[in-house]
Amino acid sequence: MPYSKEHKQQSREKILKSAVALFCRKGFNNVSIDDLMKDAKLTRGAFYAHFESKSDVYMQAIIAAARNSDLVNDIPKDLHKDEVLSFFISSYLSNRHVSQECSPCPLAFLSTDVSTNEPKVKKTYTKVFEGFVGLISDNLPNEFDTVQRHTVSHAISALVIGSVIIGRALNDDVIQDNLLESSKAIAMQLTGSEV
């Protein structure tokens, strides 16, 4: 057997890494399979040994981006529960994130064309979104009751993801900063217990 299982796995990972980077930067339709494979130092034909279709790799990229997100993985382990959220919100709503200098959140950067893509892709996006809301919810103060926790975690999710999506579409740095800072202030306020 000329190619080991590890080799195939490595190729798959390379393609996925390229997929996350390129799809996040240029969107679903502006990346071709050829672009993808060239970035991964392979050729077009090999693609279909790893993925069924372009939508398939997009779906897998959403999952990979979520799993490998620095935004979550880089949260210091020794933070108190109430510090986790402010750390997370602060890095999520940073210029570094919007300009993709750190690994991008798929919910903000891969929302492009999810709503018009195959049901399977929407399902994947939905799962990742549920995980996102859960992360927020788990780190809200203990004083929050069930309803508060539910309401606030959903709203914070929409607020921060929405800010990054909109921020990317703006061509004015000042307005973008205003948006990020304002959202950060309100998101922080919502994590307090004065709801």
Place this chain on the structure above:
Amino acid sequence: MPYSKEHKQQSREKILKSAVALFCRKGFNNVSIDDLMKDAKLTRGAFYAHFESKSDVYMQAIIAAARNSDLVNDIPKDLHKDEVLSFFISSYLSNRHVSQECSPCPLAFLSTDVSTNEPKVKKTYTKVFEGFVGLISDNLPNEFDTVQRHTVSHAISALVIGSVIIGRALNDDVIQDNLLESSKAIAMQLTGSEV
């Protein structure tokens, strides 16, 4: 002159109407010039007598959608200032809006591929966003000081637009409703003066 100026204007309006509907429903890349012109009961070749390029018509569609939005135009004129926002937020975060049974907000439905499109398109999106924030800002309570007004208007904008964008990408009606209702509750709360 076989074609009057009014005739050209009418054709342009028809194309724009089709552009808003199709781009909002299917996204920039999933609509061809041919689709557009067929929907407007014209043929491909005539397109370039009205618009420079596909990006051009997309830009004009963003403007047209903003100007013709029922979400703004249908706000009853006799509402008190503090009722305007709750009316607007409520219709914006409705299922009818997400499922496009009423005229869709370009900031939510045309955000697709704006961030990867030409600078002119981003500039147009930015202008419309500024108008959106201004609308919120103008209808916040008089008690708000300048900083509060600025912060809250930006955050509410990101919250409601983000909710609709994400809501569209979800394939689960229950989660979508949870998101819309939660965002509505928090947006309403932010319009109060207890900031």
Place this chain on the structure above:
DNA sequence: GTCTATAGAAAGATAGAC
């Protein structure tokens, strides 16, 4: 598993007749 070659379809934009 990866390569080259290519089939087959679609799209943006232009040319020229009316």
Place this chain on the structure above:
DNA sequence: GTCTATCTTTCTATAGAC
């Protein structure tokens, strides 16, 4: 201004050699 016809490019996906 609108039409038909077409140029040119690009893309997904497949076929077959190694």
